[in-house]
Amino acid sequence: MTAAPVITVDGPSGAGKGTLSHMLAERLGWHFLDSGALYRVTGQACLIEGVSWGDEAAVAAVARHLEVSFSAADSGEILVAYKGCDISRDIRTEEGGRGASTVAAIPAVREALLQRQREFRRPPGLVADGRDMGTVVFPDAPLKLFLTASAGERARRRYDQLLAKGENVSLPRLLEDIEERDARDRSRPVAPLLPAEDAVVIDSTAIPVAEVFAMAMREVAAKGLI
Numbered sequence: 093m094t095a096a097p098v099i100t101v102d103g104p105s106g107a108g109k110g111t112l113s114h115m116l117a118e119r120l121g122w123h124f125l126d127s128g129a130l131y132r133v134t135g136q137a138c139l140i141e142g143v144s145w146g147d148e149a150a151v152a153a154v155a156r157h158l159e160v161s162f163s164a165a166d167s168g169e170i171l172v173a174y175k176g177c178d179i180s181r182d183i184r185t186e187e188g189g190r191g192a193s194t195v196a197a198i199p200a201v202r203e204a205l206l207q208r209q210r211e212f213r214r215p216p217g218l219v220a221d222g223r224d225m226g227t228v229v230f231p232d233a234p235l236k237l238f239l240t241a242s243a244g245e246r247a248r249r250r251y252d253q254l255l256a257k258g259e260n261v262s263l264p265r266l267l268e269d270i271e272e273r274d275a276r277d278r279s280r281p282v283a284p285l286l287p288a289e290d291a292v293v294i295d296s297t298a299i300p301v302a303e304v305f306a307m308a309m310r311e312v313a314a315k316g317l318i
């Protein structure tokens with residue numbers, strides 16, 4: 093039996109991966125993997141269990157035994173629970189992003205989460221959002237997209253998003269956070285943030301969401317996936 097097709101969507105924070113991945117999954121009727129959520133939950137689980145993000149062996153043990161579940165709220169929002177407790181809001185903060193990127197640099201954590209991510213691959217297909225979807229987790233994916241945008245534009249997008257949620261944020265601080273996280277994600281020795289050799293790179297800095305989606309759908313059609 094041939095494996096279900098996968099479209100990978102990788103790139104840095106705020107490039108629009110989640111937005112594009114949801115739109116593709118909805119249009120195609122495929123499953124969706126938010127791999128960043130698994131790293132965010134691991135970081136948050138460490139806080140809950142009293143494990144320091146710097147204690148590599150203990151963080152890897154948390155990742156190996158991660159009791160996480162995803163469900164859809166009536167609003168369509170994806171709810172994330174750890175050991176049955178809703179942690180959806182906690183993992184989406186900038187602190188949650190910093191924790192995710194710190195634990196994601198530990199090779200044993202990536203190894204612990206690898207199989208769990210591959211289990212999301214089910215018919216009729218999967219759209220996978222992350223950093224290493226095309227390079228490590230699904231290297232045989234028939235379509236790999238790498239979405240990027242300037243750091244300034246990504247910080248502005250994040251600023252608007254957090255402001256709309258009623259959070260108190262500073263644009264210069266967000267830009268600093270994004271640049272720090274990019275540097276950590278790009279420089280780590282295991283699964284660094286890099287486009288796969290066969291990825292289609294889309295720079296969305298000055299391209300509205302609808303146009304990015306149209307560009308992606310043209311690639312989907314060119315690969316015969318619809």
Ligand SMILES: Nc1ncnc2c1ncn2[C@@H]1O[C@H](COP(=O)(O)OP(=O)(O)O)[C@@H](O)[C@H]1O
Pocket residue numbers: 103104105106107108109110111112249250252253296299300301304
């Ligand atoms: N092409 C785009 N132009 C302008 N804003 C965008 C674009 N793509 C996404 N956004 C907005 O930017 C914010 C971050 O997008 P998101 O999909 O969460 O990024 P990522 O998953 O890469 O971190 C969201 O508020 C989203 O609506």
Ligand SMILES: Nc1ccn([C@@H]2O[C@H](COP(=O)(O)OP(=O)(O)O)[C@@H](O)[C@H]2O)c(=O)n1
Pocket residue numbers: 104105106107110127128129131132189192193194196197221222223224225273277
């Ligand atoms: N496949 C993945 C997904 C996320 N991550 C890490 O998890 C962090 C949070 O990922 P995310 O996709 O939720 O973050 P945003 O792009 O939404 O800001 C990233 O900064 C990466 O360090 C990873 O290493 N590999």
